[in-house]
Amino acid sequence: MENLPLVMITGTRKGIGKYLAHYYVEKGFQVIGCSRSSVDYELANYQHFCLDVINEFAVKKMFIDVRRTHGRLDVLINNAGIASMNHVLSTPMNTVRKIFDTNVAGTFLFCREAAKLMQIKQYGRIVNFSTVATPLKLEGEAVYAASKAAIITLTEILARELAPLGITVNAVGPTPVETDLIRSVPQEKIDNLLSRQAISRLGKFEDIANVIDFFIQEKSEFVTGQNIYLGGVS
């Protein structure tokens, strides 16, 4: 078990994170997942931690556990994120703080702690999540898109800071995928968005996993600080 590649995925209770947990277990990875509540599935080679990604104490406790058990971490996939559709005039500050906390501070905290663990072996692959909402300047998603714009900058700078430690940091920017995150978005908005993509369809989980697979390969050691948008968005 100890020789299996070790991947940590945040936000594995549902949606893309749940898919990725199953996908990487099937691919022969040891998977560590986390979410605020427990998951409704059990998998061999999957360990779950219940925590909020912005709870520094709980996150550090999890990393201590991983370090003691495995002594390393090969891959971190920072999937956990929240969105909100709101016109600027009706966006409460509480929503702004929550989105930036989870999407930006949460991603930062996991990158920092993962890098501390990855530097032991001078090897690591970090994949963050951006979104096509940023380049498409989607109205109603100002806060969400801005938080993900921050992720791109974070990815680019961490790539430089962590390169000497053998750690690459990249990002994948999904189009809308059929998940809870977009269920509250009116169909008309979705159709309008899809029409602005080069390839006008909803994304699939497999599309995202494909990009992550590329970033986390050992031979992708010369690929860092990059962001790949799906669906031909640029």
Added chain:
Amino acid sequence: MEKVVLMHEKIVDIIVGESKEVNKKLKNKISVELREAAPLFGENGILDSIALVTLLVAVEQSVEDEFDFPVILADEKAMSQKNSPYQSIGALAQYVGSLLKE
């Protein structure tokens, strides 16, 4: 009291041990034989900020493993303090001890 002294000694041992590891990559070595009096960072220190961060991460992980309690040693305020907890092994040990007591 005895327990506190023992804990302090344990922390100093950890920092000395990790300093020896960091020394393997340094031109100007930390004077680990001075134990608590060994300068680290600041006015008389020999570590640059990257070497300091490397040492802090290593000490942080060893302390967490030893005491089973999360600590964060990198602190912007601490970095610029006149009586910086990073100035010597002894000062760093005091700082770690204070975080564990919190």
